[in-house]
Amino acid sequence: MTLSQALLPSTSLPTRIAMILAGSLFIALSAQASVPMFPVPMTLQTLAISIVGLAFGARLAAATLIAYLVEGAMGLPVFADGKAGAMALIGPTGGYLWGFVAMAWMTGWMVERGFDRGLFRLFIAALIPAALLFVPGVAMLQVVTGMSVGKAIVLGATPFLLGGVVKAALAALVVAGGWSVLRKRG
Template sequence: MPEPRTLVAATLPSQSLVMKALVVLGGSALITLGAQVAVPMWPVPMTLQTLAVVLVGLSAGSRLGAAAVLAYLAQGAAGLPVFAGGTAGLAVLFGPTAGFLLGFVALAFAAGWLVERGIARGFWRTLAATVAISAVLYVPGVLWLTAVTPLTVSGAAQVGMLPFLAGDTVKAVVAALAVSGGWAALARR
């Protein structure tokens, strides 16, 4: 039997459709919780969503991680107060943060892809991988900001990326600690 590539595969007794649906819903719930821990900033609030998205991708894998983010976005589009500050609705998905919200899908997928290929294993490799894939979030986020605000690309990067880099580095450390710690705990079992 091949070694499980993700924490979810290693810990769940079944890979049934029901179990996968529960992982997706649990992942979207974690992202929702991360969104509620927010520091108001304009035009993009600082939240723990990035940490939650990376944790979901690193733990569940590329497909389930991306599906969890898509479920989260669908819940918000349907009116559930899952976005930062308890907001919801299609207006959020077309507002200044839309590029980041859509970038979360790519971020979760990329994190899962790196884990599935054994690239993000152990603390240092997971940390390096998590920092490296942050561009998949900032590219659509900054580009969208330039499309829907009067900001230039440079201005959008100054308000939508630069203030978040230090925090994202800390979040990457936390994610690497949590995931490598999860693998270490499983190995001791």
């Protein structure tokens, strides 16, 4: 059982749609907390995606990220620094955007397979998918810009490694805290 299932046991379609929209709004807001860097900005998106994955489970988290990408492609200013449009999905940061879906799904999948409680397990469930996000992110950065793989790693991964660990820890703390509050209520 995920945290969201424990909090909202209803699995009705309106409930799931509301969760997807709330999750995509949370991610959109986190994208606006941005440190401008070239070519990939540093944002709080991966923190929000980890929280969504840890709390929602695989399918609902992936649906949330798909909704987020559709919202951005339709022109809503949900991407980092208020950017929008389908071109963002094929630009230098497109690999990260597409990878967000896999990151959310894998985080939720790990939670559904026993990484759902306990701070350390939640941290691992957030950290591994966040680390794997660099694969599509760096790959598309390299392909789109024509830079070497080494330079793409230096610009598209290295500056984000420590932050990724910190964000995974924060996401685990948030969700573990949610479970703690829920246990005290019940």
